[in-house]
Amino acid sequence: MTKLNIPISDEEIRKLKVGDEVSLSGTIVTARDEAHKLMIEEKPDFIREYLKESVIYHCGPVVKQDENGEWSFVSAGPTTSAREEPYQADVVCEYNVRGVIGKGGMGAKTAEGLKKCGAVYFHAVGGAGTLIANSVKKVREVFKLEEFGSPEAFWVIEVEDFPVVVTMDSHGNSIHKTVLERSKKIMEELL
Amino acid sequence: MDLKDSILELIRRAATDLSPDVVESLSKAHENEDEGTPARGVFRTILENINMAKDQSTPICQDTGSLLFYIDFPKGDIEKKYKEAIEWAAVEATKKQYLRPNAVDPVSSKNSGNNLGENAPYIHFHQWDKDEVRIRVMLKGGGSENVGTQYKLPYPPLKAGRDLAGVRKVIIDAVVNAQGLGCAPGTLGIGIGGDRVTSYALSKVQFFRKIGERNSDHEIAKLEEEILDSVNKLQIGPMGFGGKTTVLDVFISSQARHPATFFVAISYMCWAFRRKSMVMKNGEVNYD
Numbered sequence: 473m474t475k476l477n478i479p480i481s482d483e484e485i486r487k488l489k490v491g492d493e494v495s496l497s498g499t500i501v502t503a504r505d506e507a508h509k510l511m512i513e514e515k516p517d518f519i520r521e522y523l524k525e526s527v528i529y530h531c532g533p534v535v536k537q538d539e540n541g542e543w544s545f546v547s548a549g550p551t552t553s554a555r556e557e558p559y560q561a562d563v564v565c566e567y568n569v570r571g572v573i574g575k576g577g578m579g580a581k582t583a584e585g586l587k588k589c590g591a592v593y594f595h596a597v598g599g600a601g602t603l604i605a606n607s608v609k610k611v612r613e614v615f616k617l618e619e620f621g622s623p624e625a626f627w628v629i630e631v632e633d634f635p636v637v638v639t640m641d642s643h644g645n646s647i648h649k650t651v652l653e654r655s656k657k658i659m660e661e662l663l
Numbered sequence: 664m665d666l667k668d669s670i671l672e673l674i675r676r677a678a679t680d681l682s683p684d685v686v687e688s689l690s691k692a693h694e695n696e697d698e699g700t701p702a703r704g705v706f707r708t709i710l711e712n713i714n715m716a717k718d719q720s721t722p723i724c725q726d727t728g729s730l731l732f733y734i735d736f737p738k739g740d741i742e743k744k745y746k747e748a749i750e751w752a753a754v755e756a757t758k759k760q761y762l763r764p765n766a767v768d769p770v771s772s773k774n775s776g777n778n779l780g781e782n783a784p785y786i787h788f789h790q791w792d793k794d795e796v797r798i799r800v801m802l803k804g805g806g807s808e809n810v811g812t813q814y815k816l817p818y819p820p821l822k823a824g825r826d827l828a829g830v831r832k833v834i835i836d837a838v839v840n841a842q843g844l845g846c847a848p849g850t851l852g853i854g855i856g857g858d859r860v861t862s863y864a865l866s867k868v869q870f871f872r873k874i875g876e877r878n879s880d881h882e883i884a885k886l887e888e889e890i891l892d893s894v895n896k897l898q899i900g901p902m903g904f905g906g907k908t909t910v911l912d913v914f915i916s917s918q919a920r921h922p923a924t925f926f927v928a929i930s931y932m933c934w935a936f937r938r939k940s941m942v943m944k945n946g947e948v949n950y951d
Contacts, residue, residue, distance in 0.1 A: 493704055534725045534763045546760045547722035552806045552844060575806075575902065576844040597705050598806065598846035598902060599935040601725040603712035621774045623763065635708060637701050637904065647701075651905050652842055655897040659839050662893050663821060663832050 475633075479525035480570040482590040488638045490645045494594060496634040499612060500527040500573070504551060506624040507616070508559040515566060518615055522628050523567040527594070530556065530574035532623025533605070543611040545629065547601030550575040553593070561585025577639055577648030586642050593640035595647075607634045666744070669941060669948045670752040670798065674730070676950060677800050677939040678722045678761045681713050684874040685911070685936045689713070692848060692901070692908035702906030709901070709934060720761075724846075724935045727762040728802035730784035733868065735797040742788050745798070749786060753778040765805075795944035799871055807845035807933040812837050813862060816925040825925045827886055830855055830915075831893070837929045838894045838910060843903020846933035850874070851890075851913045854928040856920035862928035869914035870932050871940070878915060887913045901934070911936070 476484065478498025488494070501522050503511070510516060533548035553560075553574030560572060560582045570591050572578070575598040586592060596604060613628040639647040664672070693706035716723040730753060734745050754777045756762045766780035767773065778784065791797075814833040816825045821836055823829035834853060841849070854865030877884040891913045900906020911934070920926065940951045 491701060493701065532725065532763070534722055534727070534760050536760055547716075547725035547727075547763070549725050551726070552809070554844070575846070576842070577903070595902060595904070597708040597712070598843075599724040599726075599804075599933055600708050600712040601723060602716040602719060602721045603708060605721065605725075606715060621764075621776075623774075635704075637704065639904065647904060648842070651899055651903055654905075655839050655842070655899050658897050659835055662835055662896065 478527060478570075480527075481525070482570075485570050485590050485592055486642050488592050488641055489643070490638055490641050490647050492638040494636050494638060496527065496594070496636060497632045498526070499628060499630050500529050500634075502529045502531045502533065502625070502627040502629065504530060504532055504624050505555055506620045507626050508556045508563060510616070511563045511567070512559045519626055520567060522613075523569050525568060525570050527571040527573055528563070528569055530572070533627065534601070535622050535627075543614060545605040545608040545611065548605040548608060549599050549601040550596040552576045553578050557582060564591045565589040573634075573636055577646060583640055583644055583646055586640060587644050590642055592638050592642055594636035595639040596634070596636050604634065607631050664948055666748045666943070667751050669943065670748050671755050673798060673800055673939055673941050673950065674752055674756040675720065675759075675761045677802050677937045678727050678756070679720050680717045681723060681935065681937065682939070686710075686713060688874045688911045689848075689934060692911070695907050700906065701904040702900045705901040705904060705906075722761060722763070723937065724804060724933070725763055726804045726806065727765060728804045728937065729765060729808070730762075730778060731801045731803055731867070732784055732786040733789070733799040733801075733871070734786060735789045735791045735793070737794050737796060738790060738792070740796065745788070746786060749784055750779055753784050795942055797940065797942050799940040800938065801867070801870055802937040804846070804933050804935065807849060807931045810841035810845040811863075811866075811928075811930045812840070813859065813926060813928045816927065827882070830927050831886065831890055833927050834890050834913070834929060835893055835897075838899070839897060841931055842899055843901070845931040846935065847899060847903055848901055848908045848911050848934050850911045850932040850936055852930040852932065853913065853915040855915065855917040855926075857918045857926060858921070858924065859926065861918065862926040863930065865916050865918055866928040866930040869916055870930070870936070870938055872914050874912045876914075880917075883915050883917060887915050
């Protein structure tokens with residue numbers, strides 16, 4: 473298990489290879505469909521400082537607000553990343569992002585972006601909502617909560633020992649591609 | 664406990680406490696993977712998460728799904744009573760963070776914020792001869808629902824004909840297409856026959872079976888076992904990382920088809936296989 477603290481340098485990210493188990497700590501930002509669309513169409517600056525050398529998390533959390541207005545995460549596993557494929561590479565390069573956490577992997581355009589701008593795709597365990605919420609120590613900020621609703625808002629969170637696996641690295645390798653090709657070949661034998 | 668509160672408790676259990684048959688199946692899959700592989704790590708995380716969710720009474724997965732209710736009620740009862748109780752319980756469960764607000768109006772794209780909407784929660788009513796009521800709920804996640812699919816046989820790309828061999832081919836194809844996207848290892852619910860709608864309906868209701876429970880029809884039971892064996896050779900594994908368990912179980916059922924049609928509907932349930940049942944009789948409630 474590799475421990476990585478955010479911000480992450482280009483050099484550190486280039487060392488990671490597919491299959492590496494990583495434990496992430498630091499400030500990351502959740503972003504889903506509405507957020508990605510906004511980052512491409514309007515390139516807002518409010519999120520820039522949080523994304524620099526940090527990590528985007530594809531997640532629509534279950535959240536709680538206490539009497540003092542403080543937010544916390546109750547359940548927060550990853551959502552399917554494929555929906556952000558049209559935007560991801562450009563977002564990574566525009567905002568100097570070092571990693572994307574999600575589930576299901578992403579396509580060729582993202583793989584190219586990861587290589588070009590020095591980033592990786594981290595796979596979290598889909599469905600592990602409570603476990604991941606326990607690694608979210610603090611909600612620092614939330615943007616676009618009213619406009620997008622809680623699952624789609626930008627949540628700026630501090631995580632400690634968030635468990636992920638590198639499934640797409642910055643050298644063009646992808647576990648998803650390998651597993652897909654292998655399973656198709658096995659299927660031919662089975663049919 | 665009154666009806667409303669007992670339904671709220673049913674939802675809480677469904678969202679936070681995975682049934683023993685599923686946990687057992689996931690534990691076996693964990694032991695089956697080799698030490699040091701990402702697949703083994705995934706199962707370890709899954710099992711830890713299940714325990715934490717149960718202890719903290721928080722959602723196993725943040726996608727608490729669409730709420731699908733199946734009610735069998737005695738003669739003389741009225742449906743409205745159940746509908747109102749379910750709606751109250753859905754709103755309360757959302758306030759208590761057992762559920763994420765998951766009902767979105769497709770026209771305005773607005774999330775209602777409380778899990779209520781047109782046909783949300785969805786309720787299947789069925790009257791039966793018993794003097795007790797059974798309420799079953801399934802929380803069906805969006806990611807796994809997106810990998811569900813329907814084939815019509817014959818299906819030329821796979822040379823799948825209108826027979827059980829053809830059914831087997833399209834099911835394997837569906838699992839390959841799903842890869843890890845439905846949060847593998849999943850469980851498959853399959854409806855053979857019927858029309859476009861009823862084949863899917865039949866596939867969904869299979870999820871109330873227990874892991875390992877075979878169809879009473881010998882030929883279908885054999886097909887279930889054969890397909891389970893085949894799809895677990897695909898090496899897709901948990902989350903699509905590669906591994907020995909891709910699917911936990913395969914539940915197939917069949918119904919009459921029109922002579923001109925042959926549908927195979929495939930519903931995919933994620934590993935967070937959330938469904939619970941309760942029976943209420945003379946004010947006493949039993950959960951399963």
